[in-house]
Amino acid sequence: MVRLLALLVGDVGAFLLAWGLAVAGAVLLERGVWHQLWPFNSPVGSLFVLGALAALGVFAFLGQYTKRAAFWDEVSIVWRSLAIVALGSFALSFFAQVAYTRTQFLLAWVLAFLLIPMARLAMREMLLLSGQWRLRALVVGQGINADEARLAILQERHLGLEVVATVGEMTSDVALQAQALECSTVIIAPQNFESPRPRVLAEVLTTTHRFDVLLAPPLWGLPVHGMQIQSFVSSDAVFLRLQQNLLKRRAIWTKRVADVIGASLALLLFSPLMLWAALRIWLEDGRPIFYRQMRIGEGGHEFGFYKFRSMVRDADQALELWRTDHPELYAKYQKNFKLADDPRLLRCGKWLRRMSIDELPQLWNVLRGEMSMVGPRPFLHRELERVTPEAIASYKSVKPGITGLWQVSGRSNAAFEQRLALDNWYVRNWSLWLDFVILMKTVRVVLTGRGAL
Known part of the structure; x- marks a missing residue:
């Protein structure tokens, strides 16, 4: 109450x-x-x-x-x-x-x-x-599915669920363990449904002990965002309707219209800031103001990727010299193709990167139809060597984005493999609302500077 x-x-x-x-x-x-x-x-x-x-x-x-x-x-x-x-x-x-x-x-x-x-x-x-919104919860399960369930709860703090323990085996002792831990919620996260234990446990917990039971089915790799549930009268059959939105022509056009409107408004809003950034770069290190790099886009086509130049003019040559002169620095760079304290950065470049102002010229890429406001981060050629064929196919099916799940889920703190997983999840689960949520989270991340380089 x-x-x-x-x-x-x-x-x-x-x-x-x-x-x-x-x-x-x-x-x-x-x-x-x-x-x-x-x-x-x-x-x-x-x-x-x-x-x-x-x-x-x-x-x-x-x-x-x-x-x-x-x-x-x-x-x-x-x-x-x-x-x-x-x-x-x-x-x-x-x-x-x-x-x-x-x-x-x-x-x-x-x-x-x-x-x-x-x-x-x-x-x-x-x-x-x-303490009025907090509920103690017990996770039952092991492996990837149980880990995903715990992570989802941890990331969504305002659900109010607090995982106090995890139990691997789905036995009759689960109810006693939940009671001993004063848990009102039990989350069942089976690896598969080959065994009847998850169903039996859920039935016992809901009917005999009256726990609030949440079932986390093993659906990794499927488009779960916006999934529709269809149940039937007098039948235990349940259908889960899957939607791969980005494969629909209407969704593609909707996203494109939103991109053009969003990029146009952003250019109008940030044009004074972009002029100021260009002036700072010119005063510190002269021309060129912009940095153009070839990236891989939709369909595997190359395009010129624009940023404000935040490094010294011979940055690419310096990187090649690291192979022999500074192998430890080069190895650190290779882990995620970024360095927190990159010695090649200009003085103003550190601030431009921290506030993500160096990314603003990519709004022009969006208007040209080469990028989207939200999407996977565009790959460099050398990065493709570390990507599986399945991940490459998923990436090439959409336009890369200025921001995305990777940037708002830890940004540069996220490992390269996590970046791939997040980008693949985005492609499978796209919706216009998801794009809006990512843009709102991007604003928060930029303002706090969390994870930026």
Whole structure:
């Protein structure tokens, strides 16, 4: 009950704050008055309250205050719900012929889109710190699947699950072990379903001991993001509908349109910063300002990959000299084709890399259709020697990206093999929403500098 009330209070507070900020914005634009801070003083305020109550009802109906979900999955549900309610509110105002300031009403809903996820995040953090949102969990299983289950829980902190132990064998003692560890949740992660033990254990835990049971089936290598579950009346059969979105023509065109719009807006937004970066490079080391390197793109075709030059002009020649003059440095570079303290970097180059400003010229590659805003990191020729044929085929099926899962999952701290695994996962599980989530995580990573070189 405490958790439900906390999340509900957070949403109500977010709606009230959205309305207050919208009124303040309207007053500054000379299209509103301060007495409308109390929403019932105007028809538009009453209409917004009605819409907010409808949204709260939709959230409750969808289990937003009781169920646990990954943060970005929850944001997706919140935004879709708000979009429907907001459109309904606008339609109601039109048919009821309510006189109101459209700027204020629109601003209130836009702010609600931003503030409600922030309120959810803040409330979940408070509940986690107080222990109200934390559930002790026991993982049952061994091998890759159990490791993946633990890692997924660790990465999604706001699920509130805390893995306190892992049990390898699926025996009748699992229930006693879970009780001894005060676990309310048991996660069953079998390596396969050849044995009946996972099914028997799940049945015992749910019917006899009333644990909350989560089943993590071994589906590695399959497109799981957005997977649809189809069950049937009076049948134990369950179908999992797989979707390889990036193989669909409509998805390819949707991604391309999003890339063109995103790259165009980013160029307009960051053009002053790009001019400043170019000036810094020119003042420190002269021309050229840009660094062009041949990379492997979609279909295995080569293209010119652009960056702001962050190294001295003879950087490639210096790298070749490391083979004989500094073999230990060259060996360190070969592990991930990067160095944290690369001696070839310009003074301004360190800052350009840390803030990822050196990547901004790749927006031109996006507009040219050679790259995407989000995708696998483009390979160098020498990197292909370390890639399996299956991974190469997956990589060549899409456009490489400016940012991607590798960059937001540790960036340069991630090993080369992990980079391949993350890029392959992205290709299998692409969605437009996934691209948006990666872009949002990229902003956070750039601002914190975590993992950057």
